[in-house]
Amino acid sequence: MVDTMDVEIERNFFAFQSLVSNLLPDHRDWFALLRDRAIVSLHPRLSAAIAEGEQKFSDGHFSIQSVTDQPLDLGFFSHASDPW
Numbered sequence: 001m002v003d004t005m006d007v008e009i010e011r012n013f014f015a016f017q018s019l020v021s022n023l024l025p026d027h028r029d030w031f032a033l034l035r036d037r038a039i040v041s042l043h044p045r046l047s048a049a050i051a052e053g054e055q056k057f058s059d060g061h062f063s064i065q066s067v068t069d070q071p072l073d074l075g076f077f078s079h080a081s082d083p084w
Contacts, residue, residue, distance in 0.1 A: 008036075015038070016039070020069070024067060029066070031045070032065045033053050033064055034065060035062040040056070042067070
């Protein structure tokens, strides 16, 4: 059985990869909140992206990616920590 959260994360990750280059000039090292293969919002802090995701999507089907030119899959958002 496929976990729907894993599917959401994977789809969002691949969609994000096609968008990240446009975000880098103004949002490098920010965090993108994604759902349904679209960017919902951008945040300078990981904790803010997580808080908005939890507030907007009570089903937990969202993911967060770091806006960077290095491929980075944060995976399930709750496993990431806010270093700032």
